[in-house]
Amino acid sequence: MRGRPLAALALLAGAAALAPDMAAAQILHRSMTAPRPFGVILGDVFTLSTRVDVAPPFKLDQSALPKPGPVTYWLDLRSIEIKEASGPNGATRYEIAGEYQTFYAALEAIEQTVPPLKLVVIAPDGRRVEADGASWSFITSPLRPIVAKAGGGSAYSIRPDATPIRPSLRRNEIAAAAAGAASLLALGLLAWSRAWPPFHKRPARPFAVAARAVARQARDGEPGWRSAALSLHRAFDAAAGKRLLGDDLAAFLAARPAFARFEPPIRSFFEASRQAFFGVGAISMPPEELLALAKNLASAERAS
Amino acid sequence: MATTSIAGRRSQSDGAPGQEHTVSLDDWRNGALAFEAEVGKAVVGQPHVVRLMTIALFARGHVLLEGDVGVGKTTILRAVARALGGPFERIEGTVDLMPTDMLYTAYIDEAGKPRVDPGPVLKHGEDLAVFFFNEINRARPQVHSLLLRLMAERSVSAFGKDWSFPNLVVFADRNRVEKEETFELPAAARDRFLMEIGVETPHDAEVRRELVFDPRFHDVDRLVGGLSEGVLDHTRLGAAGAAIQQAVATSQTLEQYVLGLWDALRAPSSVGVRIDGVDMDRLILGGGSPRGVGALVRAARVRAWLEGRDMVLPEDVRAVFAPVMAHRIFLDPIYEPRRERILRALCGQVFEKVPAP
Numbered sequence: 001m002r003g004r005p006l007a008a009l010a011l012l013a014g015a016a017a018l019a020p021d022m023a024a025a026q027i028l029h030r031s032m033t034a035p036r037p038f039g040v041i042l043g044d045v046f047t048l049s050t051r052v053d054v055a056p057p058f059k060l061d062q063s064a065l066p067k068p069g070p071v072t073y074w075l076d077l078r079s080i081e082i083k084e085a086s087g088p089n090g091a092t093r094y095e096i097a098g099e100y101q102t103f104y105a106a107l108e109a110i111e112q113t114v115p116p117l118k119l120v121v122i123a124p125d126g127r128r129v130e131a132d133g134a135s136w137s138f139i140t141s142p143l144r145p146i147v148a149k150a151g152g153g154s155a156y157s158i159r160p161d162a163t164p165i166r167p168s169l170r171r172n173e174i175a176a177a178a179a180g181a182a183s184l185l186a187l188g189l190l191a192w193s194r195a196w197p198p199f200h201k202r203p204a205r206p207f208a209v210a211a212r213a214v215a216r217q218a219r220d221g222e223p224g225w226r227s228a229a230l231s232l233h234r235a236f237d238a239a240a241g242k243r244l245l246g247d248d249l250a251a252f253l254a255a256r257p258a259f260a261r262f263e264p265p266i267r268s269f270f271e272a273s274r275q276a277f278f279g280v281g282a283i284s285m286p287p288e289e290l291l292a293l294a295k296n297l298a299s300a301e302r303a304s
Numbered sequence: 305m306a307t308t309s310i311a312g313r314r315s316q317s318d319g320a321p322g323q324e325h326t327v328s329l330d331d332w333r334n335g336a337l338a339f340e341a342e343v344g345k346a347v348v349g350q351p352h353v354v355r356l357m358t359i360a361l362f363a364r365g366h367v368l369l370e371g372d373v374g375v376g377k378t379t380i381l382r383a384v385a386r387a388l389g390g391p392f393e394r395i396e397g398t399v400d401l402m403p404t405d406m407l408y409t410a411y412i413d414e415a416g417k418p419r420v421d422p423g424p425v426l427k428h429g430e431d432l433a434v435f436f437f438n439e440i441n442r443a444r445p446q447v448h449s450l451l452l453r454l455m456a457e458r459s460v461s462a463f464g465k466d467w468s469f470p471n472l473v474v475f476a477d478r479n480r481v482e483k484e485e486t487f488e489l490p491a492a493a494r495d496r497f498l499m500e501i502g503v504e505t506p507h508d509a510e511v512r513r514e515l516v517f518d519p520r521f522h523d524v525d526r527l528v529g530g531l532s533e534g535v536l537d538h539t540r541l542g543a544a545g546a547a548i549q550q551a552v553a554t555s556q557t558l559e560q561y562v563l564g565l566w567d568a569l570r571a572p573s574s575v576g577v578r579i580d581g582v583d584m585d586r587l588i589l590g591g592g593s594p595r596g597v598g599a600l601v602r603a604a605r606v607r608a609w610l611e612g613r614d615m616v617l618p619e620d621v622r623a624v625f626a627p628v629m630a631h632r633i634f635l636d637p638i639y640e641p642r643r644e645r646i647l648r649a650l651c652g653q654v655f656e657k658v659p660a661p
């Protein structure tokens with residue numbers, strides 16, 4: 001019986017159902033040992049031990065005993081074991097241990113009875129005597145959860161949940177951090193190589209500045225044209241890294257091919273500038289052309 | 305601030321810039337180019353030296369050639385003298401040369417009497433066109449002193465009278481390798497030279513091959529003798545030079561530019577000139593005299609005229625700047641040993657820093 005100490009109770013079964021005259025003479029003694037007859041629930045396994053003393057020359061007919069298998073719809077005989085020994089007064093003592101399992105699904109505590117064994121003794125001369133073994137009644141109970149006692153402490157009360165295992169993630173964290181750092185580094189390198197922010201500080205864009213200045217000044221009469229031309233000259237100076245004179249244009253255009261396709265207007269600008277600043281002072285380049293040249297140079301500078 | 309350029313004001317006071325010169329100046333330019341071509345027959349690989357010599361001739365300035373031994377300084381000067389035509393005289397500088405040796409030749413004549421005849425300078429009279437002083441730094445300061453007067457005033461006193469040489473140009477050369485038994489030219493004498501032109505070994509491999517293997521260059525006398533003589537009329541060079549100075553205009557912007565260059569030369573750190581290993585604040589002791597800057601403008605005008613313009617551009621100034629100005633700059637003595645390198649960097653950077661226009 002699960003988890004419970006077996007309370008061996010000896011029941012002295014009465015022989016009311018046996019014929020008193022005959023059976024008493026051949027079957028000298030019958031007794032049965034059974035566990036406690038209560039607290040049995042669905043699925044419990046219990047053993048009923050029957051001791052029978054048989055007077056000679058009679059023997060127990062073992063084939064008359066039930067075979068392992070279903071006994072009733074709710075009771076199985078799992079096994080049956082017979083031991084034969086000599087008893088007192090020359091009798092033969094049989095110990096019959098029947099192991100049963102109940103499948104009775106009780107809805108409430110109810111009494112059930114295990115059917116008695118049919119004991120048959122036979123003599124060599126063919127005489128035969130039948131007797132019933134003891135029946136056993138027990139109280140079977142429904143399956144009910146154990147109600148936790150107030151105040152706790154019961155061995156059967158629900159224990160707190162086990163603390164979840166927290167395996168160390170340090171290695172993964174380090175790996176993730178390293179991968180993240182490598183990704184940032186790669187991104188930084190890419191940004192640097194493609195001149196994305198914050199690496200977008202390109203070399204100064206003198207022509208962009210000059211284009212704005214020229215747009216402001218160029219149409220402002222002759223003084224405006226002169227200051228616009230000066231702004232453009234300063235942009236050429238900045239782009240060349242030195243003061244750029246007209247004779248240096250070929251070298252400059254070779255070094256900065258982005259501006260090469262504007263060579264004719266650049267040359268005419270330098271020629272106009274010479275005339276304006278060093279010659280007779282006449283302005284030979286209309287402000288619109290100056291403006292267009294400054295814009296073109298600024299966009300060529302952006303593209304370069 | 306003046307609103308018109310000096311050239312403009314001058315031409316206003318003189319009347320219109322001589323229109324009568326226009327045609328003749330074009331002819332003169334053709335003559336000058338022919339002269340260059342003629343000299344170029346004997347002098348290969350040195351076109352910029354020939355161009356500077358031409359500029360100096362038309363700017364009526366004296367020229368000092370400086371360079372290593374055997375790079376052709378003397379050949380260049382002889383070729384120029386030959387192509388220019390006119391009386392030509394030369395003298396070798398030696399440590400015992402006395403000033404009188406330039407003026408007088410003393411000897412014993414056939415009758416055994418001492419005689420004193422005119423020396424190299426006076427031999428051709430006042431028509432002397434080119435006086436060539438070879439190895440000028442071997443002569444002693446007394447000689448330099450006489451030469452100073454000859455260059456500055458184009459006149460000397462000898463035989464009890466003054467001699468004037470209106471057409472004279474003095475060419476001198478000096479090798480820069482040798483320092484033993486030489487006398488550095490005094491600052492005043494150097495300032496009298498319009499240009500000091502450095503002559504380098506040509507870099508072009510083809511030119512060098514030609515110089516070394518072509519036998520034409522092995523006999524200098526024949527090489528120079530083969531040139532046409534008198535491509536230019538040396539007696540009219542002075543007038544042509546004056547006409548050029550009149551005809552080529554300098555705008556106000558250019559005048560300011562030249563002044564800016566001058567200021568930059570006197571105080572290079574003010575325009576941001578930096579030279580490695582040089583304290584720019586103590587580098588310059590004297591950064592060009594007014595006479596020097598005047599010579600610069602004169603030479604720039606001639607260069608502009610040779611390029612076929614009637615206005616001076618910054619490019620003209622740049623082309624003649626180093627030859628005209630570098631030898632007039634006086635450095636702190638501790639920088640003198642590195643003079644050449646420092647001045648090349650200084651002149652280069654001045655043009656990179658001073659805005660034009």
